[in-house]
Structures are given as structure tokens and as C-alpha cells.
Amino acid sequence: MSALIIDKVKKKEDIILAALKVFAQKGLSNATIKEIADMAGIGKGTIYEYFKDKNEIIHRSFFYFQKLFEVDMETILLSDENGASKLKNLTGSIMGIIKNENNDYLDLMFDFWAEGIKGHEKGLMLNEMNKFYKSYRKLFEDVLREGIIDGSIRKDIDPFETSSIIIGTMDGVMVQWILDKKDIDLQKIEKNLINLILKGVGVSLLDKEDSK
Amino acid sequence: MSALIIDKVKKKEDIILAALKVFAQKGLSNATIKEIADMAGIGKGTIYEYFKDKNEIIHRSFFYFQKLFEVDMETILLSDENGASKLKNLTGSIMGIIKNENNDYLDLMFDFWAEGIKGHEKGLMLNEMNKFYKSYRKLFEDVLREGIIDGSIRKDIDPFETSSIIIGTMDGVMVQWILDKKDIDLQKIEKNLINLILKGVGVSLLDKEDSK
Amino acid sequence: MSALIIDKVKKKEDIILAALKVFAQKGLSNATIKEIADMAGIGKGTIYEYFKDKNEIIHRSFFYFQKLFEVDMETILLSDENGASKLKNLTGSIMGIIKNENNDYLDLMFDFWAEGIKGHEKGLMLNEMNKFYKSYRKLFEDVLREGIIDGSIRKDIDPFETSSIIIGTMDGVMVQWILDKKDIDLQKIEKNLINLILKGVGVSLLDKEDSK
Amino acid sequence: MSALIIDKVKKKEDIILAALKVFAQKGLSNATIKEIADMAGIGKGTIYEYFKDKNEIIHRSFFYFQKLFEVDMETILLSDENGASKLKNLTGSIMGIIKNENNDYLDLMFDFWAEGIKGHEKGLMLNEMNKFYKSYRKLFEDVLREGIIDGSIRKDIDPFETSSIIIGTMDGVMVQWILDKKDIDLQKIEKNLINLILKGVGVSLLDKEDSK
DNA sequence: AATGAATGAGGCTTCATTCAT
DNA sequence: GATGAATGAAGCCTCATTCAT
Numbered sequence: 001m002s003a004l005i006i007d008k009v010k011k012k013e014d015i016i017l018a019a020l021k022v023f024a025q026k027g028l029s030n031a032t033i034k035e036i037a038d039m040a041g042i043g044k045g046t047i048y049e050y051f052k053d054k055n056e057i058i059h060r061s062f063f064y065f066q067k068l069f070e071v072d073m074e075t076i077l078l079s080d081e082n083g084a085s086k087l088k089n090l091t092g093s094i095m096g097i098i099k100n101e102n103n104d105y106l107d108l109m110f111d112f113w114a115e116g117i118k119g120h121e122k123g124l125m126l127n128e129m130n131k132f133y134k135s136y137r138k139l140f141e142d143v144l145r146e147g148i149i150d151g152s153i154r155k156d157i158d159p160f161e162t163s164s165i166i167i168g169t170m171d172g173v174m175v176q177w178i179l180d181k182k183d184i185d186l187q188k189i190e191k192n193l194i195n196l197i198l199k200g201v202g203v204s205l206l207d208k209e210d211s212k
Numbered sequence: 213m214s215a216l217i218i219d220k221v222k223k224k225e226d227i228i229l230a231a232l233k234v235f236a237q238k239g240l241s242n243a244t245i246k247e248i249a250d251m252a253g254i255g256k257g258t259i260y261e262y263f264k265d266k267n268e269i270i271h272r273s274f275f276y277f278q279k280l281f282e283v284d285m286e287t288i289l290l291s292d293e294n295g296a297s298k299l300k301n302l303t304g305s306i307m308g309i310i311k312n313e314n315n316d317y318l319d320l321m322f323d324f325w326a327e328g329i330k331g332h333e334k335g336l337m338l339n340e341m342n343k344f345y346k347s348y349r350k351l352f353e354d355v356l357r358e359g360i361i362d363g364s365i366r367k368d369i370d371p372f373e374t375s376s377i378i379i380g381t382m383d384g385v386m387v388q389w390i391l392d393k394k395d396i397d398l399q400k401i402e403k404n405l406i407n408l409i410l411k412g413v414g415v416s417l418l419d420k421e422d423s424k
Numbered sequence: 425m426s427a428l429i430i431d432k433v434k435k436k437e438d439i440i441l442a443a444l445k446v447f448a449q450k451g452l453s454n455a456t457i458k459e460i461a462d463m464a465g466i467g468k469g470t471i472y473e474y475f476k477d478k479n480e481i482i483h484r485s486f487f488y489f490q491k492l493f494e495v496d497m498e499t500i501l502l503s504d505e506n507g508a509s510k511l512k513n514l515t516g517s518i519m520g521i522i523k524n525e526n527n528d529y530l531d532l533m534f535d536f537w538a539e540g541i542k543g544h545e546k547g548l549m550l551n552e553m554n555k556f557y558k559s560y561r562k563l564f565e566d567v568l569r570e571g572i573i574d575g576s577i578r579k580d581i582d583p584f585e586t587s588s589i590i591i592g593t594m595d596g597v598m599v600q601w602i603l604d605k606k607d608i609d610l611q612k613i614e615k616n617l618i619n620l621i622l623k624g625v626g627v628s629l630l631d632k633e634d635s636k
Numbered sequence: 637m638s639a640l641i642i643d644k645v646k647k648k649e650d651i652i653l654a655a656l657k658v659f660a661q662k663g664l665s666n667a668t669i670k671e672i673a674d675m676a677g678i679g680k681g682t683i684y685e686y687f688k689d690k691n692e693i694i695h696r697s698f699f700y701f702q703k704l705f706e707v708d709m710e711t712i713l714l715s716d717e718n719g720a721s722k723l724k725n726l727t728g729s730i731m732g733i734i735k736n737e738n739n740d741y742l743d744l745m746f747d748f749w750a751e752g753i754k755g756h757e758k759g760l761m762l763n764e765m766n767k768f769y770k771s772y773r774k775l776f777e778d779v780l781r782e783g784i785i786d787g788s789i790r791k792d793i794d795p796f797e798t799s800s801i802i803i804g805t806m807d808g809v810m811v812q813w814i815l816d817k818k819d820i821d822l823q824k825i826e827k828n829l830i831n832l833i834l835k836g837v838g839v840s841l842l843d844k845e846d847s848k
Numbered sequence: 849a850a851t852g853a854a855t856g857a858g859g860c861t862t863c864a865t866t867c868a869t
Numbered sequence: 870g871a872t873g874a875a876t877g878a879a880g881c882c883t884c885a886t887t888c889a890t
Contacts (some may be wrong), residue, residue, distance in 0.1 A: 027330045029241030033864060043872040047864085052218070054864065107329050114322035118239045118388065130392045152413070161404040164388055164396060171387050172380025178329065180342045184376060193375040200412030244880065260882065322860040451754045453665030457885060469887085478885065488859040531753050538746035541814060542663045553818045577833070585828040588820060593809025599807050600800055602753065604766045608800060616797040623790070624836030668859065679876040684861065 012050050012060070015040050024107045028058055030116055047145020055120055062112050062125055065105060066132055073139060088194050090143060091166065095190045098174050107178060114154055131154045137163040166197055224272070227252050230275055231273045236319045240270055240327055274324050274337055277317060278344060281309055285351060289411045293357020298404050302355060303378065310386050323326060352422045368377050378409055430491045436474050436484070442573040443485045452482055452539055479545060484581060485547055486536050490556055493521055497563060507571020512618050514567060515590065519614045522598050531602060563612050590621055648686050648696070651676050654695045661741045664694055665753055690786045691756060698748050698761055701741060702768055705733055709775060719783020724830050726779060727802065731826045731835055734810050743814055 018040035022031040031058065033054060037044040051057045076089045098106070116125040140163035147153025177184040214279065230252035234243040245266060249256045263269045288301045291333025312316070328337040352375030389396040442464035446455040457478060461468045483612045500513045522530070540549040564587030571577025597617065601608040658667040669690060673680045687693045712713040712725045732761025733741070735843035776799030809829065813820040 025330065027241065027326060029239065030330070030864085039363025040369055044864095045872045045874095046870080048865070049870070066379055070331070102226065107326075110322050110326035110329070113387065114239055114319075114326055117319050117322070117370065118237065118242070125392065128305050133391065134395070157407065161397075161400050164341045164379060164410060165385055166399060167410055168386075168388055169377060169381045170384065172382065172384035173377055174378055175325065175383050176345055176381075179325070179345065183342070183346070185373075188370065188373050189376060190372050191416070192267050193377050195369065195406070195414060196374060196377055200408065203371045245882080246880085251871080256881095257855050257857095258853075261853065266881070447753055449754065450667065453663065454754070456883085468885095469851050470849080470887070471852095473849070487772055489780065499700065508785035517777055522708065527731060531750075534746050534750035534753070535816070537811065538663055538743075541743050541746070542666070550815065554819070555689075557812055557815065558819070563678060580832065582824065583829050585821075585824050586832060587827050588825060589805060589809055591803060593805045595811050596804025597801055598804075599749065600769055600804055603749070603762065603769065605656055607766070607770070609797075612794065612797050613800060616794050617801050619793065620801055620836060621832070622836045624832060624834045669861085680860095681862080681873080681876050685874065690860070729857085847884095 008050070013064075015042070015047060015050055015057070016061050016064050019057050019104050020065060020108065023058075023061060025113060028119075030112045030159070048113075048189050058119075059121065059124060061108075062115075063128070065108055065112060066128065068105065069094075069132075071097060072133070077139075077143070082150045082152040083143050084152035084198060085144045087140070087153070087166075088198070090140065091170070091194055091197065092190065094170055095186070098170065099186050099190070109174070109178070109198060126190075129171065133167070136167050139163075140166055168198070169193060214388050215372045220262075221264065227254070227259060227262055227278075228269070228276050231269050232317050232320065234275060235273060235323060236316050240323045242407075264413065270327065270331075270338050273320075273335065274340070276329075277320055277324065278340070280317065281306075281344075282346075283309060289351075289355070294362045294364040295355050295365035296410060297355075298355045299352070299359060299378075300363070300410070302352065303382070303406055304402065305407075306382055307398065307405070310382065310389070318386070321386070321390070345379070351375075354376055381405060381409070432474070436493070438490075439471060439474055439481070440485050440488050443481050444489060444529050447482075447485060447535060448454070448528050452535045452543075458587065472591065482543075483545065483549065484537075487534075487552070489532055489536060490552065493518075493556075494528065495521060501567070506574045506576040507567050508576035508622060510567045511564070511571060511590075512622070514564065515594070515618055515621065516614065518594055519610070519617070522594065522601075523610050527623075529538070532600075533602070534599070557591070560591050563587075564590055571632075593617060593621070644686075649700075651678070651683060651686055651693070652700050654699050655693050656741050656744065657703060659694075659697060659733070659747060660740050663824060664747045664755075683761055687763070694751065694755075696759065697759065698751075699764070701744055701748065702764065704741065705730075705768075707733060711777075711780070718786045718788040719779055719781075720788035720834060722779045723776070723783060723789070723802075724777065727806070727827065727830055727833065729823065730806055731829070734806065734813070735822045735826070742810070745810070745814070770804050775799075788794075805833070 013034065019031070019036045022035045022039050026035070033047055034044050036057065037047050040047075041194045047057070050141075051060065071090075073090070073093075076086055076093065078090075079086065079091070112125070112129070116129050119125065137160070141159045144153055144157070144159040144162055148155055148157075148159070169195070173184070173186070173189050177186050177189075214395045227248065231243070231248045233253050234247045238241075238247065246256050249259050252259075259269070263272065283302075285302070285305075288298055288305065289299065289300075290334065321372055321412055322338070324337070324341070328341050329333065331337065343349055349372070353371045356369065356371040356374055360369075360371070382405070385396070385398070385401050389398050389401075429462050439460065440627065443455070443628045446459045446463050449455075450459070457471055461471050464471075470479070495514075495517045496538065497514070497517075500510055500517065503510065503513075505513070536549070536553070540553050543549065561584070565583045567587060568581070569575055569581040570584070572579055572581075594617070597608070597610070597613050601610050601613075651672065653674045655667070658671045658675050661667075662671065668793045669683055670680050672693065674684075683693070687696065707778050709724075709726070709729075712729065715722065715724070715725075743779055748761065748765070752758065752765050755761065773796070777795045780789055780793070780795040780798055784791055784793075784795070808831070809820070809822070809825050812827075815821050
């Protein structure tokens with residue numbers, strides 16, 4: 001009995017994984033139920049034993065997709081490093097997810113963003129996305145505040161806006177990478193990115209003196 | 213005669229503007245020709261007097277959309293300010309476009325990104341997007357190099373990777389803003405963003421001494 | 425004034441000739457008004473100044489087409505040859521039309537046959553076709569009777585049925601010729617055809633004796 | 637399993653039979669998928685489970701239609717009658733098919749002829765038609781040669797051209813019959829046709845003497 | 849008189865969903 | 870529970886016809 005439930009759950013996951021692959025190849029609208037069923041190795045009708053309709057598959061796929069980006073932050077946040085170090089580790093972790101992602105799925109980011117602000121159950125997905133971003137921002141915000149207190153992060157920054165910017169930076173380079181994997185080298189980007197976040201690109205007066 | 217050509221061009225543009233609105237509301241796939249025609253205030257069949265098929269509308273809309281993001285860089289680039297100042301102005305200009313954009317259209321960014329890497333004529337649009345990003349990166353790269361030479365930008369950054377990151381930063385905050393215009397205040401973001409790019413968030417030893 | 429009427433008539437004929445060409449290439453249903461107008465070197469709308477609708481063009485084209493097959497029989501029929509000779513000449517004349525026909529049009533035979541027994545104004549065209557065939561049969565019937573009387577045609581044939589058969593023979597070889605002009609040599613066919621009609625293929629007892 | 641295959645084949649045939657009826661009534665181009673589906677007693681979409689598109693239906697219908705005209709020649713050809721008798725039987729057989737054909741379909745002859753030399757996949761059908769006619773001509777040609785050898789057919793005819801003519805004769809009377817079933821009596825035609833083929837209509841010198 | 853831009857009815861086709869097996 | 874045959878709503882596109890110029 002319990003086994004049956006597990007099987008049911010397992011099969012739903014199988015279908016979602018198949019759906020994610022097809023969605024990533026064709027886009028949410030252009031993917032057909034037939035294609036998803038074929039990819040999952042089951043019959044077209046069977047899909048409907050596990051999901052109400054195509055929309056539900058999209059939403060479940062979205063939730064599943066989102067989980068792939070959840071980092072286990074505990075080890076980072078509970079370490080006794082200073083804020084700047086934690087920020088560095090956090091950033092590295094997220095870049096690692098993007099980089100290592102078994103990236104049949106990553107392309108879907110765009111589709112879900114697009115679907116989130118349009119689509120039938122717009123509200124549901126948009127809400128979930130915003131929750132996702134909010135928690136991310138909170139994470140970075142906390143680390144930034146910690147750094148301000150421990151003196152490793154500049155006092156004159158706004159932790160809230162800045163957290164938004166740092167996260168954006170990673171999304172943004174991901175976009176360019178997805179669009180042009182040949183031209184963009186995520187490995188190199190990562191180093192420069194952390195460098196930029198911590199030190200900026202500008203030269204201060206002190207830097208100048210430093211360089212004397 | 214000349215008037216007719218102008219009218220023809222004008223009408224194509226009208227249709228594209230209508231299409232952009234509908235695409236932004238419904239998504240590229242879900243938008244129907246009927247909806248576009250209605251939005252343009254013309255008959256369904258008329259669309260086909262101006263465009264071969266729906267795909268052509270999508271592509272033309274994309275090109276039109278892309279033009280909205282083209283900034284007139286000349287005044288910035290030809291000024292006699294130093295590289296850091298130019299970088300600041302450039303960033304501000306682009307943020308200005310995002311901010312001021314008559315934002316029925318901005319949502320489409322996601323759809324075009326998604327369509328670019330999928331969709332039927334994937335190659336065409338992807339190519340165009342990459343050209344767009346390449347030229348943007350080149351722009352920033354040149355300014356960064358200029359700054360390195362004039363001493364306003366740190367020597368130890370990689371101009372190519374960094375240009376990619378800076379552009380990404382703006383795309384990334386745009387994403388969050390589109391998804392949640394209530395929570396994200398682009399105005400404030402802009403200031404912090406330029407600040408972050410120039411100075412970073414980290415505190416150097418010199419900063420620390422400075423703060424004494 | 426009279427010139428204007430003539431112009432009008434001339435232009436109708438131009439359109440019909442254009443229509444015939446397009447019909448022959450594309451078929452009645454698949455030919456478009458635009459194609460006909462282009463072929464006639466006039467505007468699409470102009471067609472409707474001369475014809476009520478596409479159906480009228482089809483019918484007028486049919487009538488025009490039919491005229492191409494009308495032979496001037498007088499010289500043949502009024503000659504003082506015997507029936508068999510007249511039959512031979514008549515057959516040769518018709519084969520000549522088929523053979524010499526500027527054969528962009530000949531293919532249309534099938535379309536008109538098909539349209540005649542279906543199509544919107546089925547009755548009209550079918551009636552016309554049957555009138556055409558009736559008069560042809562009458563022609564041959566009269567010649568056959570003449571031959572029976574003058575002793576050049578066998579007494580034991582049925583002039584009515586036989587006229588139908590002789591005409592059919594020519595239609596039938598035309599069909600094969602249209603379908604496969606490489607394999608079918610109308611020139612040779614013609615000789616054999618007249619031979620067959622007059623003498624048949626069978627060997628009579630008398631023939632046998634004759635061949636001794 | 638085997639039953640399923642049979643059912644699938646059976647259903648395809650049902651659809652083709654329905655299509656043939658509708659095609660015969662409306663013409664190939666004017667027949668709609670909806671009409672075919674209705675005639676077959678199934679849903680519009682179901683058609684596409686069995687056929688790729690309308691064109692495939694047309695082609696399959698054509699092949700099916702063509703089979704209706706295939707005669708089982710064996711019994712005729714293997715008989716020990718002479719060539720002339722075989723010719724007579726062959727002709728009678730074919731006339732029988734035309735006559736007895738459950739003739740909702742016969743009208744389609746024109747449409748297929750027309751489609752064959754135009755239409756999208758012109759080559760395919762034309763080729764098939766020509767194969768059909770070629771094999772028919774070969775059949776008659778062989779019989780004629782046989783007759784020439786056994787002395788029942790005149791030596792001075794060309795078997796190839798003549799076979800073409802004889803087949804044409806039957807097509808030709810079929811045309812007249814289809815166009816005007818009231819006026820044309822196939823029954824009577826048949827007798828006269830065989831008579832004409834064997835003896836011709838002309839009176840030879842020998843005939844004349846014979847009639848003394 | 850001549851035109852061609854505009855139109856929408858109507859055709860073909862796809863595909864999410866149902867349901868009988 | 871699993872399936873896929875059947876379905877029809879809905880979308881794209883064509884094209885005969887109208888009509889303002």
C-alpha cells in the first residue's frame with residue numbers, strides 16, 4: 001500500500017522529468033502531451049492518471065525545476081567566517097549550480113519566467129517565483145548585514161538593493177551563457193564576478209596611493 | 213507612390229506594435245493572429261498582406277523590440293570624461309531605457325530569449341541576439357580598457373569578462389523588476405548598482421584605515 | 425462607341441485566354457483569380473468588371489474551349505465523295521485538331537469533363553457538352569448512313585451506336601496521348617485508327633481466301 | 637493484435653470508400669475533410685489518425701479506384717481460343733467492368749485524369765496511370781500478336797498502336813456514357829464496338845462481291 | 849474604367865482531453 | 870491501472886469578392 005503510493009509519486013516524478021526535457025527542447029506551448037508521454041515511455045492517456053491537465057504538468061515541472069536551484073545554505077551560513085567570505089561562498093555555490101546543472105533544463109528558465117508573468121495561472125507561478133527571489137535576497141541581505149557588522153562589508157551600501165543586484169548579476173551572466181556558450185566562459189566569469197562584487201572596478205584615491 | 217510605400221511601411225509598423233502588445237500579454241505561441249488583427253484594428257486576412265506568416269511577425273517584432281534597446285552611445289563615448297565616468301554614464305543610460313520603457317513590451321524579453329534558443333528559426337534570432345550582446349560587451353570592454361589606461365579603472369580586472377558581468381547585472385535586475393515591480397525599486401537599484409560596480413561591496417585594508 | 429464594345433469584347437477574350445492557360449496549369453479549383461489577372465496583365469479587381477464571379481469565368485472558358493474543337497465540316501460534307509471517304513476525312517480532321525492544338529489547353533478536357541458532371545452549374549455545362557457530343561454523333565451518323573446508301577459502308581452496322589464509338593475512339597486515344605505523350609505517337613495512331621475503323625482487325629473468310 | 641491491424645486496415649478502407657463517394661460528388665478539390673468524415677461516420681480529427689493529409693487520401697483513393705478496373709485476365713488469356721476470340725472476350729470483360737461498376741465512383745475517372753497531369757504530386761499519379769495504361773496496352777498487344785500468328789487477326793495492323801486505339805475506344809464511349817447515360821446505351825454500344833473492332837465499318841471489294 | 853487593399857468565410861490541420869477496453 | 874483511438878475546438882492561412890480611390 002505504502003509501496004503503491006511511493007510508486008505513484010515516483011511515476012509523477014518520472015513524468016515531470018520527461019516533461020522538463022521536452023519543455024526545454026520545444027518550449028512550454030509547443031511541447032505536446034504525446035511527446036512527453038513518449039519521453040517518459042508511457043502512453044498518452046496515462047499522463048492524465050497523474051495530472052489533471054497540461055497546465056498542471058507545467059506547474060509541477062516549474063516547482064521541480066525551482067528545487068534544482070535551492071542550495072543547501074546551512075553549511076555556509078553557519079560557518080564562522082566573516083560576511084565577505086560567506087558572500088563569496090554563497091556566490092560561488094550558486095554559480096556552481098548554474099555551471100554544473102545537467103543543463104538540459106537550464107534553458108527552461110526563460111520559459112518559466114515568461115509563463116510566470118503571463119500564462120493561465122500566472123498568479124500561482126509568479127507568486128512562487130517572487131517567494132523564491134525574496135528568500136534569496138533575504139539570504140544575501142543577511143550576509144551583507146553580517147559583513148557590515150563584522151567590518152568586512154562596506155557600511156555605505158544598501159543591503160536590500162545590493163542583494164538584489166548581486167543575484168541579478170548571476171542571472172544575467174547565466175542569460176548570456178545560455179545564449180552563447182561558446183563565447184561565454186562561466187569559469188572565468190565566476191572569478192571576475194566575485195572580484196567585482198567585492199572590490200568593484202573603480203580605482204579609489206587610496207588605491208592610487210596604494211599603487212605608488 | 214512614395215506615399216503608398218510610406219503607408220505600407222507605416223502599416224507594417226502598426227501591426228508589429230499591435231503584435232508586440234498581444235505577444236507581451238499572451239506569449240508568442242498563445243497569441244493568435246485574430247488577436248493581433250483586432251489589436252491593430254484590422255481584419256484577420258489583412259495581416260497576411262503584410263507578413264508571410266505568424267513566424268515572420270514574430271521575427272519582425274523581435275527586431276523592432278531589439279531596436280528599443282539601442283542607445284545612442286555617441287555622446288557618451290565621445291565625451292572627454294575618463295573611463296570610469298563613461299562607464300557610469302553608459303550604465304545609467306541603459307538603466308534609463310529599462311526604466312522608461314513603455315513597458316507593455318518589456319515582458320517580452322523572456323519570450324524572445326526562450327524563442328531564440330528554441331522555436332523554428334532558432335538560428336536567426338539566436339544569432340541576432342548574440343550579435344546584440346557581443347556589440348554591447350564590446351562597448352563596455354572598450355570603456356573599461358580606456359579606464360584602465362587613464363587610471364580610472366583597476367588594472368587587475370579582465371575587461372572582457374567584466375563587461376559581460378556588468379551587462380548581466382542590468383539584465384538580472386531587470387528580471388527581478390519585471391517579476392515583482394512592487395518589491396523592486398529600479399531607481400534605488402540604479403544608484404547602488406553603479407556604486408557596486410565601481411567600488412564593490414568589500415572593505416579593503418585601506419578602506420579600513422580610511423574609516424579610522 | 426462601337427469601338428468601346430469591341431474593346432470590351434476583346435478584353436473578355438483576353439481574360440478567357442489567360443484563364444484557360446492558368447486553368448490548364450493548375451486545374452479549375454486551384455487556379456486563383458490573382459493568377460488569371462497576372463496572366464492577363466491586368467489588376468485583380470478588373471476581372472470583376474468583365475465577369476460576375478469565378479464560376480462565370482469557368483463557364484465562358486468552357487464555351488471558348490469548346491469552340492476550338494469545332495471543325496468546319498462544310499467542305500467535307502458537301503464534297504461528292506462517298507460516305508467512307510467522308511468518314512475518313514472527318515476523322516482525319518478531328519485528329520488534326522487534337523494533334524495541332526496549341527496544347528496548353530488540351531489538358532483542360534479532363535477538368536471540364538469533371539466540372540461538367542459536378543460543379544456548381546453542372547446542368548449548364550453538362551447540357552452544353554451533351555449538345556456538343558450529340559451534334560458530333562449526328563454528323564458521323566449522317567455520314568455513315570450516306571455510306572450505307574452509297575455502298576461504301578457496311579449495311580449491318582448501327583449508325584447511331586457506331587458514331588458514338590468512332591468519336592469515343594478519338595477521345596480515348598487523346599486521353600492516352602495527354603497522359604503520356606512520349607509513349608503515344610498520334611501520327612501513327614491516326615493511320616491505324618482510320619484503318620481499324622474501316623476494316624477492323626479481324627480476318628474474314630474472304631480475307632483468308634484473298635491472302636492465298 | 638492481429639485484429640487491431642485488420643481493424644486499422646479496415647478503417648482506412650472505410651475512409652477511402654467514403655472519400656471516393658464524396659470526391660465523386662464534389663470533385664477532388666471541392667470535397668472537404670469534414671464531408672469525408674461525415675460520410676465515413678467518424679470525427680474530422682479521426683481522419684488524421686489514418687492519413688497524413690488530404691493529399692494522401694487522394695492518392696490512396698486513386699490507387700483503390702484503379703484496382704476496381706483490374707480484370708482477372710487469366711481465364712481469358714489461358715483459354716485455347718484464337719486471338720480474335722480472346723480480343724472479343726477481353727473487350728467484353730472491360731466493358732463489363734465499366735457497365736457494372738457500382739458507379740458512384742466512375743465519374744472520378746475525369747478527376748483523376750485531371751489531377752494526374754496537374755496537382756501537387758503529379759508525378760506519382762501520372763506515373764501510376766501510365767503504368768496502368770502500359771500494362772493494358774501490353775495485354776491487348778499480346779493478344780493481337782497471337783491472333784496475327786493464329787491467323788485470326790489481320791497481318792497488316794500495328795499491334796502496338798492498335799491496342800492503344802482499342803483501349804481508347806472503351807475509354808471514349810465511357811466518357812460519353814458518363815456524360816449522358818440517357819442517350820448512350822452501353823449494352824448496345826458493346827455489341828457494335830466488338831463488331832467494329834473486328835470487322836470495321838468499311839465495305840471491301842470482297843464484301844461487295846459477297847453481297848451480290 | 850481600373851485597381852489592389854481589405855476582408856472574413858471557410859478549409860486544413862493540430863492536439864489536449866476523454867473514455868472504452 | 871494503462872492505453873491509445875476518437876474527437877472537436879481552435880488556430881493558421883487562402884482566396885474570392887468588395888469597394889474606395
